[in-house]
Amino acid sequence: MQCLLSPPHRGPSRGLKPDAEAERERDSDRLFRPDSQVAQRLRQDFEEGGRALTKRILHVGIASREYIHNRMLAIAKSQKKQLPTDPRVWFTSFEALARVFSRQNMMLIMTLRQKDLGSVTELANAVGRTKADVRRSLVMLEKFEIVEFEEGEGRRKAPRLKYDDFDFRALLNSRDRRTH
Secondary structure, eight states: OOOTTOOOOOOOSTTOOHHHHHHHHHHHHHHTSTTSHHHHHHHHHHHTTOOTTSOOEEEEEEOOHHHHHHHHHHHHTTSSOOOTTSOSEEESSHHHHHHHTOHHHHHHHHHHHHOOOSSHHHHHHHHTOOHHHHHHHHHHHHHTTSEEEEEOSTTOEEEEESOSEEEEEEOTTTTSSOOO
């Protein structure tokens, strides 16, 4: 299953018309200029000891309740080791996954990815929804470790994405006793 938030793969620049290749270079230069938002964010993350050089990926799994239960028991009994690429968040159905990654929530995620907003109110204004609706969605995304809140000025809390990308895995035949 393709990741919902991955940018489209552009592949090598072979075969591009000279003007298209030059435009892509200009876009790249504009993105990575020292004064760009991306460069400033990377610099800030690096200075604060953040993980600017590593891509943070939330691994999400979809499997039956029995499979998830048996897998967690095997990990607790040290029969299976939890790998960094194993899902951290599990869903028991595609419907449950779709409720968390709904169109409205994806709009919030994309806006948080693109803009550095200082509060929930700013995010609500950016997406054209009420503050209460946005707050409710953010609290749900926080429960699934997708969003966190950073203390701001006064009582303001700035929503921040915890992950740069998402990896979705569906275990369709997960009713058996195997633990993956």
